[in-house]
Amino acid sequence: MRKIIISTESGADLPSELAEKHGVQVVPMHVIMDGKDYLDGALPVRDIFDYYDRTKKIPSTTATNIHEYHQFFNKVKEDFPDCFIIHIGYTSKASSSFQNAINATAEFDDVTLIDALNVTGGLAAIVMYAVTLLEKEPTIDPAHLVEKIESKVPKSRLSFVPGNLDFLRAGGRVSNAAYLGAALLKIKPRIDLLDGKLVSTKKYRGNMSAVSEKLMRDYLNEYNLDREQLYLLYSLGLDEGIKHQINEIAKENGFNNIRWIQAGAMISTHAGPGGFGIAGLEL
Structure with missing residues (x-):
């Protein structure tokens, strides 16, 4: 039975201890501040607020790009050979991240993308729902798991x-x-x-x-x-x-x-x- 890996973006705000405990793979989005590109998760939140206090400006944010997605999925495949990846993504209506994931996975036949149509905790809730289903039924058919996850997206x-x-x-x-x-x-x-x-x-x-x-x-x-x-x-x-x-x-x-x-x-x-x-x- 092929191992199923759940992945998502850093915009889910999934706590690192939960991601590590349940094996969720997380790809970072970006924060641009003072002309420098920081990976989301590597930049302390306090630095953003301090920057605004000094400048009265806010940083900008950018999506995970196609190249990063390609590297990310390849790395997951290296770490978990012959796995099936279900990527639950940040809403496509507020970021280009999901479209970039689609473009990056054109050559993969074992990666399924689900547009969560949600962000932060709303996205994390769907990810954790998927994790719970998979842990209760580790031999579940990937297509059936995808169907169950997609049914929860509008909820x-x-x-x-x-x-x-x-x-x-x-x-x-x-x-x-x-x-x-x-x-x-x-x-x-x-x-x-x-x-x-x-x-x-x-x-x-x-x-x-x-x-x-x-x-x-x-x-x-x-x-x-x-x-x-x-x-x-x-x-x-x-x-x-x-x-x-x-x-x-x-x-x-x-x-x-x-x-x-x-x-x-x-x-x-x-x-x-x-x-x-x-x-x-x-x-």
């Missing part, structure tokens, strides 16, 4: 609120007028992943503690979630008291495995410090 739900709008403004994702209005009224946008795209769906008013609780309760009311896993997302700077508060709400709602995931350099470049999010899978 992965990601919602988050940024800690502040500075990074969204610096990146041109919110106008100065909208930024000033939101700052004066203490409004924070809720952003959801819908059909692979980041969409502002609601506005919350208040401090980050109140907003995080509102988001958590709204999210749990809106979705019929699998209680076996819940991923709570944060960017560096989120108050520990908020994390404790959210943990308690999750426990009260019957979640068996609650996992906090820190946004990596690539995601933090867009979200900024002090943000909070939630990801899970609907039944």
Whole structure:
């Protein structure tokens, strides 16, 4: 029976200990800062925030390129001869990374690509679903596993609120007028992943503690979630008291495995410090 290897991009923010424990192969995306190219995962998130504090500019990000994908899949094949690779990729609607993976695998007949139509914890939730299925049934037929993973793609739900709008403004994702209005009224946008795209769906008013609780309760009311896993997302700077508060709400709602995931350099470049999010899978 051929070994099945699960892979994904660093934009999944899958904690390194989980990737190592479950044998998930991760290919890095890129952060460009001060004209230098850094691999996502090798650049401390604090450096990004310090850079913004100094310059009022944010770094840019780039996708994993075709050559890197080709090298990545070849390396996996070298490490695991005769394996079958299932690559669960960052949404094709927010990055060229998935298309690059398609181009890189044209000559491979044992690599299947799945567009997760999600990012960060929403992507990680699908990856961990695949890992769990594979560990429960290691002899599963690759085509059957792919079918099961693809059936969960539209059921992965990601919602988050940024800690502040500075990074969204610096990146041109919110106008100065909208930024000033939101700052004066203490409004924070809720952003959801819908059909692979980041969409502002609601506005919350208040401090980050109140907003995080509102988001958590709204999210749990809106979705019929699998209680076996819940991923709570944060960017560096989120108050520990908020994390404790959210943990308690999750426990009260019957979640068996609650996992906090820190946004990596690539995601933090867009979200900024002090943000909070939630990801899970609907039944």
